[in-house]
Amino acid sequence: MRAVDLIRKKRDGGELTAPELAWLVAGLRDKSVPEYQWSALLMAIVWRGMTDAETAALTDAMTRSGEVVNLNGIPGLKVDKHSTGGVGDKTSLILAPIAAAVGVPVPMVSGRGLGHTGGTLDKLESIPGFRVNLSLDEYKRVLEHCGLVLIGQTAEIAPADKILYALRDATATVEAVPLIAASIMSKKLAEGIDGLVLDVKTGDGAFMQAYSDSKLLAETMCAIGRRLGKRMRALITRMDQPLGYAVGNSVEVVESVACLRGDGPEDLVDLSVELAAEMVLMAEKASSIEEARGLCRRAIADGSALERLRLVVEAQGGDPTALDDPERLPCPARHVEVVAPSTGYVGRLRARPIGQATVLLGAGRDRVVSQIDHAVNVILFKKLGDHVHAGETLATIGINNAARLDEALQLVRDAFTITREPPSIPPLILERI
Amino acid sequence: MRAVDLIRKKRDGGELTAPELAWLVAGLRDKSVPEYQWSALLMAIVWRGMTDAETAALTDAMTRSGEVVNLNGIPGLKVDKHSTGGVGDKTSLILAPIAAAVGVPVPMVSGRGLGHTGGTLDKLESIPGFRVNLSLDEYKRVLEHCGLVLIGQTAEIAPADKILYALRDATATVEAVPLIAASIMSKKLAEGIDGLVLDVKTGDGAFMQAYSDSKLLAETMCAIGRRLGKRMRALITRMDQPLGYAVGNSVEVVESVACLRGDGPEDLVDLSVELAAEMVLMAEKASSIEEARGLCRRAIADGSALERLRLVVEAQGGDPTALDDPERLPCPARHVEVVAPSTGYVGRLRARPIGQATVLLGAGRDRVVSQIDHAVNVILFKKLGDHVHAGETLATIGINNAARLDEALQLVRDAFTITREPPSIPPLILERI
Numbered sequence: 001m002r003a004v005d006l007i008r009k010k011r012d013g014g015e016l017t018a019p020e021l022a023w024l025v026a027g028l029r030d031k032s033v034p035e036y037q038w039s040a041l042l043m044a045i046v047w048r049g050m051t052d053a054e055t056a057a058l059t060d061a062m063t064r065s066g067e068v069v070n071l072n073g074i075p076g077l078k079v080d081k082h083s084t085g086g087v088g089d090k091t092s093l094i095l096a097p098i099a100a101a102v103g104v105p106v107p108m109v110s111g112r113g114l115g116h117t118g119g120t121l122d123k124l125e126s127i128p129g130f131r132v133n134l135s136l137d138e139y140k141r142v143l144e145h146c147g148l149v150l151i152g153q154t155a156e157i158a159p160a161d162k163i164l165y166a167l168r169d170a171t172a173t174v175e176a177v178p179l180i181a182a183s184i185m186s187k188k189l190a191e192g193i194d195g196l197v198l199d200v201k202t203g204d205g206a207f208m209q210a211y212s213d214s215k216l217l218a219e220t221m222c223a224i225g226r227r228l229g230k231r232m233r234a235l236i237t238r239m240d241q242p243l244g245y246a247v248g249n250s251v252e253v254v255e256s257v258a259c260l261r262g263d264g265p266e267d268l269v270d271l272s273v274e275l276a277a278e279m280v281l282m283a284e285k286a287s288s289i290e291e292a293r294g295l296c297r298r299a300i301a302d303g304s305a306l307e308r309l310r311l312v313v314e315a316q317g318g319d320p321t322a323l324d325d326p327e328r329l330p331c332p333a334r335h336v337e338v339v340a341p342s343t344g345y346v347g348r349l350r351a352r353p354i355g356q357a358t359v360l361l362g363a364g365r366d367r368v369v370s371q372i373d374h375a376v377n378v379i380l381f382k383k384l385g386d387h388v389h390a391g392e393t394l395a396t397i398g399i400n401n402a403a404r405l406d407e408a409l410q411l412v413r414d415a416f417t418i419t420r421e422p423p424s425i426p427p428l429i430l431e432r433i
Numbered sequence: 434m435r436a437v438d439l440i441r442k443k444r445d446g447g448e449l450t451a452p453e454l455a456w457l458v459a460g461l462r463d464k465s466v467p468e469y470q471w472s473a474l475l476m477a478i479v480w481r482g483m484t485d486a487e488t489a490a491l492t493d494a495m496t497r498s499g500e501v502v503n504l505n506g507i508p509g510l511k512v513d514k515h516s517t518g519g520v521g522d523k524t525s526l527i528l529a530p531i532a533a534a535v536g537v538p539v540p541m542v543s544g545r546g547l548g549h550t551g552g553t554l555d556k557l558e559s560i561p562g563f564r565v566n567l568s569l570d571e572y573k574r575v576l577e578h579c580g581l582v583l584i585g586q587t588a589e590i591a592p593a594d595k596i597l598y599a600l601r602d603a604t605a606t607v608e609a610v611p612l613i614a615a616s617i618m619s620k621k622l623a624e625g626i627d628g629l630v631l632d633v634k635t636g637d638g639a640f641m642q643a644y645s646d647s648k649l650l651a652e653t654m655c656a657i658g659r660r661l662g663k664r665m666r667a668l669i670t671r672m673d674q675p676l677g678y679a680v681g682n683s684v685e686v687v688e689s690v691a692c693l694r695g696d697g698p699e700d701l702v703d704l705s706v707e708l709a710a711e712m713v714l715m716a717e718k719a720s721s722i723e724e725a726r727g728l729c730r731r732a733i734a735d736g737s738a739l740e741r742l743r744l745v746v747e748a749q750g751g752d753p754t755a756l757d758d759p760e761r762l763p764c765p766a767r768h769v770e771v772v773a774p775s776t777g778y779v780g781r782l783r784a785r786p787i788g789q790a791t792v793l794l795g796a797g798r799d800r801v802v803s804q805i806d807h808a809v810n811v812i813l814f815k816k817l818g819d820h821v822h823a824g825e826t827l828a829t830i831g832i833n834n835a836a837r838l839d840e841a842l843q844l845v846r847d848a849f850t851i852t853r854e855p856p857s858i859p860p861l862i863l864e865r866i
Binding site: 005039047 | 436437438440441444467468469470471472473475476477479480600602603604605606
């Protein structure tokens, strides 16, 4: 096989075979196919696209570039959830303990904040002592002991994806659905899961802002997973305004615990329960989605879900008392208010500038190596459709230093649009695939 | 400027500016823009194409990546010719001395054989002692002394093209008209010429087999040259059967000398005179193409063109007596005949398999480093439209060893199609641009 012939084939709109893609990915790893050939291929893929068969084969090759965890020793169908990323999206911290409490083993490998969005790992690390980097042995042990485990991607998982991701970033070949889908799925499939529930975001605060793009991504990921023998389900959900009221790291842990106590914000609880119910159904712990929902709500009501979170925090080295006492979590030195400029309704609330404001203040990363400030946050006091009086608090910004406060204030102010008439509130869940 | 932003711009169909292209080419040279970014850009160019302004700017940047020869010290308009490559195409050896004899300074930088086509440098090197690698000083001196000079591309000329060409070859991005045009033109513009006559081949033996592709390439090269202040003229000519009767290296020198003596084959003489006449007209040595043609024919008839060839061969270290005595040139050990399988007309004669046969026998290169056998050849005895009797010689193959003779014989045999009716003979020159 010659890489140039395979590039030509894709350039001319042909379909690469599974052995060809496996050979190319192996060549990427051992450097026998140089990066300049891969980047030409990537651009040809952006141009010509990939069939579902090609995308699945690429995913499989990327998965097999590293260790594939074997969880056969743990009984039951192992199910994870993946979100394409949003602002205030802390559903993982809520639904993983819920599904585990209902009896679904949840081996969850999460990511860090990217761009304007937050990352589950960053949120977890705001809990004192919590370790997200476990060995594969510990990973299995915690899953067995707690029914769930919450870790970051290890170096052994899908190393080809790491190389490809850096190359895509440098060559303007990030925004291609087959490449995005293969990147996400290759990591998920290495976890040893039997099924995956996807939360594909759409709208202002999502990476895919157009509905059609989000839908295509959801369909592509489901097609990949199913071709590779996994149970798949995707919900396309709105990410126009942040989920819940809390945006930041430690403050999102606090809000997640509130949900598990039964007093969380409705949108966040509803979405978390819905995703958890899909996991429960997928793992055959219920025979209908209604029954699954009921089991999930009960796991909140009877405290068993919160107990699971406490258990896993302790198992991964974290201080479980921090879940009961928010003062044990990093808190910002002071809060600055953003008030309503006029009386009316919150006619629009954009998630993206809110996310950007928190990143600016240190909650996220400009570069991979940046240090995170777990304390900074934006707390919303009003959400879409709420009535406000001029001068009333719309949001507070929690900071440790005022370095980029003005920019952050401007972003949060601009995120709100006050209108005379109440807006219509669109449904949170748009479609199931 | 960031390379990734420029790649994205081209990926999305945007137009790169001259400063952006100059920055990218400079980055290719000093490695600040890595090859993997350039190869993604190349594929985006294959996809999106380039405007004439972009192609001219890219060409200019590539030209300026190396030395640009200053020939202002030599009086008159300097004109070169470039052919896109064919089989039996030895017009350079004929027209350069003709144009020089009429008073046009001809600074000619030629290439080596590529694929199934022959190269002017390989043909020249079959003359004992002939040196194609001159210093830039020698280049100017020979041009001044002889009125023409025949050299190969030096390392100082358009080095960015060398890097880009290797990268295109490895990434399936060769076949894009703007990139082909920029590659050819960047080298030609570095020679210090005022004008360029292009012989763009079309048909079976050409790289661009489709007429529309050949025309687009001709138009693109003319547009680049004119934007960069050069006089440009392109002839689109048929390359279906070989030009003349001789295909090989030393044998093409012999046929070229025959043309300059006045007894060359009609197609070859006509095309050489036509291209030389365009050069004469471009250099303002005649006021009409008819007058230019007359001057060129006279330079053959009075022996002045042949005298020029003798002069330049001597100036570049070659043995001028080899032009009069073909036995001083490399000759093959033996000849093998290909005979007509039936009586009729040569209804089709394909140039490509004839070229492939000579390359197979050693007249051309599989790889850049291969050694050339200047003696091997295919000599045609019959051409398109000729009547033949069964058993009559169609061609001979001149070889030094029989290693790949069977394959070569098969190729030459298959190149001929004998038909009952005489074919129509299409014109050689199809269009002038």
